[in-house]
Amino acid sequence: MxxxxxxxxxxxxxxxxxxxxxxxxxxxxxxxxxxxxxxxxxxxxxxxxxxxxxxxxxxxxxxxxxxxxxxxxxxxxxxxxxxxxxxxxxxxxxxxxxxxxxxxxxxxxxxxxxxxxxxDPQGAEKRAKGIETLLVDDIRWLRCDIKTLNLLGNVLAKQAAYEAGKGEAIQHRDGVVTEGSSTNFYVIKDGVLHTHPANNLILPGITRIAVLKLCKENGIKVVEEPFTVEFMNQADEAFITGTTTEIMPVTKVSDVVIGSGSRGPITQKLQELYTEMIKNA
Ligand SMILES: Cc1ncc(COP(=O)(O)O)c(C=O)c1O
Structure with missing residues (x-):
């Protein structure tokens, strides 16, 4: 190689x-x-x-x-x-x-x-354990739907997370949660998956397309509407997705423990379905 x-x-x-x-x-x-x-x-x-x-x-x-x-x-x-x-x-x-x-x-x-x-050969281990994250202001421009090389807002968010000893930054605009610095973000509340709509404020992730398809095929209800930091803090589960990250459980956002503080059952189910999808591709 x-x-x-x-x-x-x-x-x-x-x-x-x-x-x-x-x-x-x-x-x-x-x-x-x-x-x-x-x-x-x-x-x-x-x-x-x-x-x-x-x-x-x-x-x-x-x-x-x-x-x-x-x-x-x-x-x-x-x-x-x-x-x-x-x-x-x-x-x-x-x-x-x-x-x-x-x-x-x-x-x-x-x-x-x-x-x-x-x-990265250690990916699977990390995906079972999940990561802690840092809540930051989303300071990016208003065309986050374009996958441009202008990533300074994302870079500063990720660096802040890194300096705080966390694996990802979860961004919010005036209290509305948008996405991670290099990932899309989801919470699960009462069995329903919530994620920011794919408008100008987030990148329309390819892994996001896969996750929403898997939800649809497996009877997991999806709500693509903006949600607040308060709503996120009360969630049962949370995870991020990205091409190299795949599906990664989020156990903590800043000081707030999400759900049980470990990988949730719906997150795990989606990880299993995603692994199947990759095998069958
Ligand atoms: C800001 C942002 N959101 C979401 C994603 C996830 O997109 P994908 O699943 O296509 O990798 C990325 C990936 O780089 C990203 O940079």
Whole structure:
């Protein structure tokens, strides 16, 4: 197994410095990204990731110079060349390089870069135990639905959690819980799953799509409506989801213990269903 990069279709060493210092991703965060899971050598929910990639591109008026098939091919190439079978593959597309000015330079060519590294083998253990989290203000902009490279709000939230010895930050806007710094967030109260609606205030997670589908198929009622910090504090269970995180129980938010303070039964059931879904994909 070896870690590798890819730039515009060409395999490179991850340490190589081939990006212009005037790339707009570097100067403005002017670009978009995706992280796609690989289980047993197979790309998981790649179509949904591509849907979101092209949707993010449209929202920031970036024309992706590759077809879906070509982008899938880049993923397959990285898998083949790296020999890695279980991980997340990172992909980003910036608007490209040009002398610095805010508006889009005419004739600029987007730059696609990707990276693959072995995944975290301890994931399963962590997912049984769950994590403690830190409640923080959601200071991000109002287009959190776009998966852009502008992640400073998310980075500061995660760093605050890290400095407090917690695994994730749970963000709220004026008392309404939105999502984690790199994950979607859910609570369960009286057998019903509650999560923020997929509007401009959260990222429409691909794992979120899977979880809501599993709920629907297994008779777990879902309410996609904003809920408050007070409601969260009274929840029976809580968890976060993300491509690399999968489904992770949340046992505490700041000083508040959620439910029993350990993984709840519906969370565990959803984890089992998700594992099945991955096996059958
Ligand atoms: C802010 C935010 N919310 C939610 C997610 C989860 O999305 P997905 O399940 O597609 O990984 C991410 C993933 O990076 C994220 O950054």
């Amino acid at each position: 070896k870690e590798l990069g890819l730039i515009d279709g060409k395999i490179v060493d991850l340490g190589e410095h081939l990006i212009s210092m005037e790339d707009r991703g570097y100067q403005f965060g002017d670009g978009i990204y995706e992280v796609t899971s690989v289980f047993d050598g197979k790309l998981f929910m790649i179509e949904e990731h591509l849907d979101r990639l092209y949707s993010s591109a449209e929202k920031i008026k970036l024309e992706i110079p590759y077809t879906r098939e070509e982008i899938k091919g880049f993923h397959e190439l990285l898998l083949k060349e790296s020999g890695i079978k279980n991980t997340g593959i990172y992909l980003q597309i910036t608007r490209g390089a040009a002398p610095r000015k805010h508006n889009f330079p005419v004739g600029i060519k987007p730059v696609l870069t990707m990276a693959i590294r072995p995944g």
